[in-house]
Amino acid sequence: MLKKKLCTWLECKPLLMFLKFKDEVSSVLSNALESAGFETCDMALGESPHADIASSVAFRLASRYKKSPKEICDIIRDKIKIVPDSYIERVETAGPYLNFFASRAFLNENVLRILLDRENFGRLGNKGKIILEHTSANPDGPLHIGHVRNSVIGDTLARILDRAGFDVERQYYINDMGRQVAVVVWGLENFKLDTTKKPDHAIAEVYIEANKTLVDEKEHSPEVNNFMKKYEEGDTDTITLFRNAMDTAILGIKETLIRMNIHHDNFILESRFVRSGDVDKIVERIKETGRAAIKDGALMVDLKDKGIQKALVIQRSDGTSLYTTRDLAYHEWKAGQCDRMIDILGADHKLISSQLKAVLSIIGIKEPEIVIFEFVSLPEGSMSTRRGVFISADEVLDQVRQAAYEEVAKRRPETDEEFKKKVSEFVGIGAVRYDIIRVSPEKSTTFDWKQALDFEKQGAPFIQYAHARACSIIKNAEEKGAVLGEFDPNILVEEQEVALIKKLAAFENVIDIAAHDLKPALPAIYARELADAFNQFYRFVPVLSAEPEYVKARLALVECSRIVLANALDTLGITAPESM
RNA sequence: GGGCUCGUGGCUUAGCCAGGAUAUAGCGCCGGGCUUCUAACCCGGAUGCCGGGGGUUCGAAUCCCCUCGGGCCCGCCA
Numbered sequence: 001m002l003k004k005k006l007c008t009w010l011e012c013k014p015l016l017m018f019l020k021f022k023d024e025v026s027s028v029l030s031n032a033l034e035s036a037g038f039e040t041c042d043m044a045l046g047e048s049p050h051a052d053i054a055s056s057v058a059f060r061l062a063s064r065y066k067k068s069p070k071e072i073c074d075i076i077r078d079k080i081k082i083v084p085d086s087y088i089e090r091v092e093t094a095g096p097y098l099n100f101f102a103s104r105a106f107l108n109e110n111v112l113r114i115l116l117d118r119e120n121f122g123r124l125g126n127k128g129k130i131i132l133e134h135t136s137a138n139p140d141g142p143l144h145i146g147h148v149r150n151s152v153i154g155d156t157l158a159r160i161l162d163r164a165g166f167d168v169e170r171q172y173y174i175n176d177m178g179r180q181v182a183v184v185v186w187g188l189e190n191f192k193l194d195t196t197k198k199p200d201h202a203i204a205e206v207y208i209e210a211n212k213t214l215v216d217e218k219e220h221s222p223e224v225n226n227f228m229k230k231y232e233e234g235d236t237d238t239i240t241l242f243r244n245a246m247d248t249a250i251l252g253i254k255e256t257l258i259r260m261n262i263h264h265d266n267f268i269l270e271s272r273f274v275r276s277g278d279v280d281k282i283v284e285r286i287k288e289t290g291r292a293a294i295k296d297g298a299l300m301v302d303l304k305d306k307g308i309q310k311a312l313v314i315q316r317s318d319g320t321s322l323y324t325t326r327d328l329a330y331h332e333w334k335a336g337q338c339d340r341m342i343d344i345l346g347a348d349h350k351l352i353s354s355q356l357k358a359v360l361s362i363i364g365i366k367e368p369e370i371v372i373f374e375f376v377s378l379p380e381g382s383m384s385t386r387r388g389v390f391i392s393a394d395e396v397l398d399q400v401r402q403a404a405y406e407e408v409a410k411r412r413p414e415t416d417e418e419f420k421k422k423v424s425e426f427v428g429i430g431a432v433r434y435d436i437i438r439v440s441p442e443k444s445t446t447f448d449w450k451q452a453l454d455f456e457k458q459g460a461p462f463i464q465y466a467h468a469r470a471c472s473i474i475k476n477a478e479e480k481g482a483v484l485g486e487f488d489p490n491i492l493v494e495e496q497e498v499a500l501i502k503k504l505a506a507f508e509n510v511i512d513i514a515a516h517d518l519k520p521a522l523p524a525i526y527a528r529e530l531a532d533a534f535n536q537f538y539r540f541v542p543v544l545s546a547e548p549e550y551v552k553a554r555l556a557l558v559e560c561s562r563i564v565l566a567n568a569l570d571t572l573g574i575t576a577p578e579s580m
Numbered sequence: 581g582g583g584c585u586c587g588u589g590g591c592u593u594a595g596c597c598a599g600g601a602u603a604u605a606g607c608g609c610c611g612g613g614c615u616u617c618u619a620a621c622c623c624g625g626a627u628g629c630c631g632g633g634g635g636u637u638c639g640a641a642u643c644c645c646c647u648c649g650g651g652c653c654c655g656c657c658a
Contacts, residue, residue: 048601056600063638069600097601138658178658298656309583313656323658347652350584374585375651382651411620427620438606439593443586444651451592455620457607465620473617517597525594525605532605539622558617580620 016124017110018509021087025053025100028088032079033057038065038072051092051099052502058096069096102502108489110505114560115484122507122567126165126515128339132158135257135264135344136173139249140180141204143256144383144390145447146346146376152436152573153373154344155262156520159571161342164515169338172264173330176246176271178323180386182227183210184245185238186220193248198394200252203245208388232320234275256393260429261573273329279321282329283314285363306358310351314359327356332365341368342518347375347444371518373441379448391447401428403453404461408580419579426575430460433574438524459528460574466531466538467569470562471578473543477555480544484559487552496537497557503533504564511571527568534561 026043033040038061048054058073065072073093082088089103114121134154137147154170162168175181184203187210194202214220230238250267257263273279283299286292292301297317303310314325334341345353350372357367375382383390405424412420435452438459439445455461477483492501507526514522543554566576 042598044598044600046600050601054601059600059639069638094601175658180658295655300655309654311655316656318656320656322656327658347585348658349653351653352658354584372585372652377651407620412618443593445592451607454607457592459606461620462606465618469618469621476617521594528605535621538617542617544617579618 016508017087017106017113018505018507019512021102021106021505022053022509024087025055028080028082028086028091029055029057029076029098031081032076033061036075036079038076048097048099050094050097052102053100055098055100056096057098062096072096073098102505104490106505107492107498107501110501111489111492111556111560114504114563115556118563119567119570121563122163122511122571124164124508124512124515126161129167129169129337130161130340130342131169131171131334131338132161132342133171133173133334133344134158135253135262136175137253138175138178138180138385139203139246139253140184140207141249141385141390142198142200143253143393144385145393145396146383146390148260148393148396148432149373149376149436149441149445150344150346151257151260151262152433153371153441153520155260155573156433156437156523156571157342157344157371157518159573160511160514160520160523163511163567163571166340166515169266170264171334172267173327174246174250174267174269175323176242176269177228177232177274177321177326179224179228180207181242181245182224182231183207183214184249185227185241186210186214186224188241188245198252198255199248200250200256201392201394203249203252204385204388207385211386231271232274256397259397260393260433261575268330270323270326270330273326273333274321278329278333279325282332282363283321283325286314286359289362291362301359301362303355303358306361308351308355308358310355312355312359324352324356328359331356331360331368334368335360335366341366342371343368344371344373347372369518371441374444376445376447379446396432396452397428399449400432400453401425403455404428404431407455407461412580423577423580426577427455427461427464427580430464430569430572430574431455433572434460434463434524437520437572438528440519440521460572461580463527463531463565463569464574464577464580466534467562467565467576468578468580469538470534470558470565473558474555474562475578477544477551482544482551482555484555485552487556488549489553489556491550491553492557494537494541496533496540497554500533500537500557500561503530504560507564507568523568523571527565527572530561530565530568534565537561 025045029043030040041060044055044057044060045053058069058076061072062069073096076098077091077093080091085105087103087106089101092099132154135147135151137143158168158170184207187206191206191209193206214224227238231242286301292299292314298313299315300311300313303312312324313322316322331341353370360367377383378391401424404427405420408420408423510522510526514520541554543558544551546554569576
């Protein structure tokens with residue numbers, strides 16, 4: 001059996017090879033510095049187009065030891081000792097730079113490791129429970145494209161952290177005590193819900209209509225306030241009305257999320273923290289610190305010593321709680337059941353989230369890590385559910401699917417309707433997710449239909465296509481009777497093969513950095529580069545028409561590519577198709 | 581007015597936190613490649629005072645200061 005053989009082969013081999021390669025370079029270099037009599041400082045390791053790992057450490061020592069960087073570099077190189085079986089093949093100097101290259105052993109073991117670990121390749125050994133909160137859109141209408149940015153960033157980060165080894169719980173926090181839900185409830189009492197529409201869209205209609213009416217007819221405002229008051233007091237009939245409204249909206253929201261391969265493990269109502277008394281308790285705790293003071297009737301916390309000029313109001317003058325107070329209680333609750341908390345929030349929450357963190361630190365509660373993303377606006381300005389000015393996620397998904405359908409129909413006219421529909425759905429979802437995640441969260445963006453529906457760019461379909469190609473080769477191989485079996489990885493020496501293996505090997509490092517820095521765009525960029533490397537291999541290195549021993553080895557490399565492409569796509573929440 | 585953030589070829593964008601080798605990639609543009617494992621592909625080319633100005637440094641897209649432009653926020657909304 002191939003698998004058994006691989007197991008024996010890889011016994012005692014490190015699980016994380018790229019990380020080991022990096023460590024090896026680091027220690028080899030560190031030893032060389034020491035024996036050369038240089039003080040070991042920052043190794044200055046980095047990526048480079050000239051090497052697999054490069055070091056510019058010579059610059060840092062130059063002035064201190066009164067030698068040119070180049071001289072220092074040569075001295076270091078002469079002191080470098082590479083042991084047999086090392087993942088380092090050799091080290092070269094290029095002027096003041098030290099360039100390290102990966103060894104054949106590194107390449108071979110990666111190929112074998114991928115074949116052995118399969119979907120678990122790139123899974124890291126981190127431990128600990130993380131509660132990641134994302135989306136948390138108010139239940140007053142469908143998700144719009146701004147919410148989707150939150151959802152996609154949150155879900156991708158959750159997938160990255162999961163692959164990095166953490167136990168990740170995804171939570172959706174429902175703000176059920178704010179005015180918007182009360183407006184929806186009031187609207188449902190006064191207007192008819194269109195039950196033929198998707199429930200979240202129907203709720204939005206009622207919400208928009210209610211808001212319009214409440215502006216025009218101010219006399220209804222107390223009715224909304226009354227709903228809020230009775231809900232906060234725990235009136236059972238009112239609770240039923242609120243639950244009904246929220247369930248309807250959330251039902252539709254969940255449907256959209258599921259369509260995008262996004263799920264939550266837990267939906268948490270903010271009202272539970274008021275009813276449980278946790279909100280009152282946390283207010284008392286803050287009062288005990290002596291930092292809270294009544295000003296204009298409201299209870300405020302001074303945060304100047306935390307670098308925040310704006311004091312935070314934690315209780316209204318009428319004694320009721322605010323969103324922030326309830327959020328404090330929510331975080332206290334979360335902190336008690338995990339090692340880390342991560343919140344994905346829009347840029348409008350920058351100040352409030354730093355205030356939240358400051359208050360939590362004052363009362364000795366673990367602080368959340370906050371990932372802020374900038375706004376998605378429309379060419380005509382910012383979106384607003386209340387005013388009905390937004391582009392819904394469903395609308396975008398439908399349009400993109402339609403555009404994808406036209407592409408499939410054009411490219412694969414011989415396929416049946418079911419195939420075209422299936423492909424256009426996963427291509428559409430993938431395109432939307434990829435387009436969002438490839439851009440760093442801190443960039444503000446303007447939604448553009450033309451750009452959203454453009455399939456010519458090198459995005460998700462490009463990566464999915466590379467995966468489908470790999471599957472196709474494997475399928476054709478099976479039909480020809482060529483199966484995966486024993487092979488000699490040493491013969492994979494073509495330029496494109498070596499480049500592809502190195503790219504495959506980098507996956508675990510990408511996950512490691514993305515998880516550490518909370519950068520969801522990294523796997524997206526990596527997946528595109530991997531697809532690129534695979535396509536070049538595909539173009540220049542024949543697999544099935546090669547000599548028999550090459551067929552075996554290259555087929556194994558195709559399988560490796562398929563596995564890692566699938567893992568990368570899975571990390572992005574994008575379908576890895578066998579055919580498209 | 582104050583705070584945060586972004587500004588990189590026509591457009592979108594990586595690199596910035598931890599300063600170093602010709603500044604990343606895509607779209608678009610120009611040119612080439614389907615009798616060959618799916619051409620949603622591959623190869624080549626043109627296009628950049630890294631918003632502007634100063635400073636630190638042997639070296640700045642990256643660090644510091646100033647300035648201009650976009651976005652977001654600024655005590656009882658969420």
